[in-house]
Amino acid sequence: xxxxxLISFITAVACTIIKCxxxxxxxxxxxxxxxxxxxxxxxxxxxxxxxxxxxxxxxxCN
Numbered sequence: 219x220x221x222x223x224l225i226s227f228i229t230a231v232a233c234t235i236i237k238c239x240x241x242x243x244x245x246x247x248x249x250x251x252x253x254x255x256x257x258x259x260x261x262x263x264x265x266x267x268x269x270x271x272x273x274x275x276x277x278x279c280n
Contacts, residue, residue, distance in 0.1 A: 219227075239247060 235247065
């Protein structure tokens, strides 16, 4: 997917959600998506650190 297509898709999803929920619920939905994004980012950083640590150990042995 091209960068602009992804941005357009996300905007369209956001607009659809906005039409379906009152502002009070949008606050909770927004917070939940922020938490989801942060959790996924934390997982990816942790995986990267594990891979780098394993790679570093392999390089130390060679």
